[in-house]
Every structure is written in structure tokens, then in C-alpha cells.
Amino acid sequence: MQLESNNEESFRFLSEHFVIFENAKDFVRFDENKGWRMLLFCLDGRFQIEVNGTPYTIEPNDIAFCTPDKIAAHTMMSPDFKGYLACCSANFSKRIFPNSADLWNKVFYMNRNFKIHLSDKEAAELLEDYHFLKRKIVHIDHLYYDEVMRCLLQAFLYQTAHVLSNHIAAETAPAEEPLQSRHQICQAFIDLLSSTKPVPRSVQWYADRLCKTPRYLSTAVKRASGKTASEWIHEALTREVADALKNSAKSIKEISDELEFPNLSFFGRYCRQRLGCSPSEFRQQKNKG
Template identity: 30%
Template sequence: MTDMKEITVASALQLHKGSHIENDLLLLDALAALPLPEEPRRMGCLLLALCTSGTARYTVDTIQHVVRPKDIIIISPGQVTDDYDLSEDCNGIGLMLSDRFFRESISGIHELSSLFLFSKNHPVCELRPEEVEMLSNYFHLLKQKVDNSDHHFRVETVKSLLQTLIYDISNAIYRIQNSEKHKHSRSEKIFFDYIELVERNFRHERRVGWYAAQLNITAKYLSESVKAISRRTPNAWIDYYVTLEMRVMLKNTAKSIKEIANELHFSNQSFMGKYFKEHVGMSPSQYRKT
């Protein structure tokens, strides 16, 4: 059995030569022009899209979703999409971000993560008219900046704009998350409370039992709830935040690897190096050079 193919910025660029920055960012000004795969595909990047006309049906992780005008679509890396069915007048705009480019754009703002996690189980949400206009304006401004290849700070300007865009999208998600239509199940509440705890404490606490105790539940119940909502174990989420922080510090600070190990409460630099290589596939010093 062959591995499932991924949808990445690079693979999309082979089909749509739109405004882009290498294999990290692609702006899609006509979603209807993209040929749809005829088999399940795993997302190897983040997709943010806005439906502007018509309707569409598709599945994310086997669950069917219906998209209508004013709906925002957020599909995260690792999720599987399939069973596409678009009306003849369906169209929209969107952008695709490599995981690396997304991480670099939001470095230092972990508190947005729990909002984007909400979208993993609610990948289609209806925006207000003013939010639709806001998203459209961001898209056109991003396109203008991406296309200006003579701008000396082109990439930095685009990252700054993306960070502002993500703040505004997260504000819309926060509103939707707390609306009457989206009351949390018990498992969802445990999951979001767990993620908030991890975001505050991952630098010095990596024991699942400790987090379970803070939530007044057993480690087993925490594991079952987190896996039911996110399809990841509690340990996997801790590893995600720790390695994300390592990546950000290695790329965006001049701190030595030993200083980073101390700041993240590893027993020594060697242990941190083994941990990083296990989860990222290369040593911290190799990653810093990439």
C-alpha cells in the first residue's frame, strides 16, 4: 500500500502559478481554478480560505462539511481531505502556508494556538460581513506585498501582515467558539483547558500526570479526552510546544544551545540535543544552519 500523497505549497504551485514566496506561501485568487484530487490527500500545510460564491461539500478526517458564501475554511497540517463536490458557481480566495513559515510568522504568540485548535474540529465557520471584508482586504494587501519582489524587506513585511491577519482571524474564531452555537462537550473543555495549561507551563513541566492533577482528573481520563478531540496524545502536544519553542529560539535568538537547554529545563545540552533530533530529525546546530 502506497503512502497517502500530501497537499503542500510546492505541489499546489505545480498546478497554480499564483503569487507566492518560494515553497512557503501561495495566494489563491480563484479556488475554482484548482483541479481537485480524486483520492484522499493529507494536508502538508495550513490552508486558510474564504468562500465567496456557490457551495461546496468535502470531508476533513472523514467528517463531511458544507461550505457557503461568507464561510472561512481552515484545514491544518496532518488532516485528511476527500470527497469534494463543488457547485458550478463555487469560488473563493485563500492562502496556503508551509508549517515552517506559519510557525515563524506567529513566533512568540502561543496563546493563539488554542484558538486554531478549535478549527481542527470546526474547519468551517461563518464570518460576519465586516470580517469577510477584512479578510478580503488582507488578501489583496498580501498579494501586493508578495508581488513586489523589489522590496528589500518583502518576506519580513509579509510575515508581519500574516501575524496581524492571524490575530484578526483568531478574534473571529474566539467569537464563534464562545457563541451559543458552539457549546463545548466535556472532552472539548478538558482539551482546551489542557492546552492552555501546556502553553503556560511546557518550559518547565513535561509530566502528563502533573497536568492531570491540575485539572483534577486522572491521567487516563486526560489521555482519552485529548485523543478523542485532537487525535494526539497529551505527550505529543507537550512535545509539539517544546520543539516549537526550540525552533523559534534557534532561528530567532543568538542564545547558545546550552542556554536554550537551561531555559527549557533540560538536564543538560546533550539530552536536549537527543530530544530535538528525535522529534525534528536533525541536531539543534544543524537546524540553526538551515
């Protein structure tokens, strides 16, 4: 564990499964295998980011939530940017949160909307909780430090969910189906999807590992998130393809083989269907941009 707090602007907290940055220049690409959940809160200035190919501008009182199924790139910030970035791994999230359907409602809302704008009162309330957490997080000589920090982080993230609740319409579930169950299944599916590379394309593959039938899995995922398991899979695969074509120096044939497409012709058809052009055309467009 590393802890740096030489001044307010450079404060950072780094542990294996939880990090806080206040200097946006510390924004880095984390180990994807940990399934990081990232929460960015802007206090001043602007933070620009491209998520799954869509540009966003985060401004004061905006809060953004990025889950492992999103590819974040092209981050830029204004010289006067102030804010904080808090990230936790998938394992950490599972450990500190019970299987709360209400909490996952808020997570899926943020997953669909990426960012929301808080009122001045909501922003002040969230910032107060954050500063309390920051004051406590530096006392690493506490006899029960790990236990205290787990409770404080849990409380902080629940308080964040409480602030978000004002922006989230209540969801109701069919009486015959427990709400908690479908959110548990959906979250387990998304965790599996985000941590497996290359992306397996068969719903059966995920269903087998989650001990469900493909039909049951897809229905649960659809009711919890608004998208079927197949839609989630193809969105994740499309991002993986686009990311490889954009950022890898490998040949198109090598990328096709690495992502386990049956042949180069099938890979080309998939790109034209999902990206709107051939692999070489997509790569040329991105290089020009």
C-alpha cells in the same frame, strides 16, 4: 518561489512554507510532513469537502480551518465557486507566531468546529485585509521582501484571528496554571503527532520527546483541547488506518505491518472497535461508495 498573477481568477502564490490559491482547482494534497494549516474562505458558490469522513459544504461567508490532524478528501465545487485557500507549514507558523495562548484558543476552537459563518461586515473586513496582502505579495523586487512579507502575513493571520474572536467564547484557566503553558504543550504534542508516521500509540513516546511525564502531558492536552493525549492519538491512528484501507492498493496484511500492529488479528479487532467493521468490510464499503 513561483508567482503567477496573469488574472484575478488564476492568482496563486507558492513558496516553500506559505501558499495562496484563488482557483479551487489548485486544491492539492500537500506534503504531510510539513504539517500544513489550511484556511479556506468562500466568497461565492459552494465547496464540498469530506473531513475525517464527515461531509461539509462551505458556502459564501464561510471560513474553514484544517489542521494536520484532519484528512481532507472528496473535494467538489460548484462552477461559480470563488474564494481563496491560504496554507502555511508548521515551521512557518512557529516562526511568525509568538506563543500566544489567546491565538491558540482560536485555533482549537476552529479545530473543533471546522467552519464558521461570518457576517457580511466580518467577511468584508477579512477580504479587505486579504486584498491588501495580495497587492503587496507580488512586489518580489522589494529590497526587504522576505522581512516585509513575514510581517504582512503575520498581521493578516492575526487579523483573521481577530475576526474569529467574535465567535469564540472566552476560556478561563485555573489560577495555578499559566494558560500559555498548556497551549504550548498541546500544540507541540499535536505537531509531533501529525508529523510522525506511522502514528506512535504510546503517550509515553510523546512525553519522552517533549520532556514531560505522561500524566502531565495528558492533563495539559485535555485542558487545552478538551481531549486527552490518548484520545488524540487513537483519532489520528484511526484516520491513518481508514485512509490506508481506502486509498492504498496494498493488502490488509501489508497495511497492518506498515502501521506496526503486532499481528493481523489485533489489527482486525482494532478496526472493528474503531471503524465498526472488519478491515475487508470497510474496504468493500468504501469501494462501493
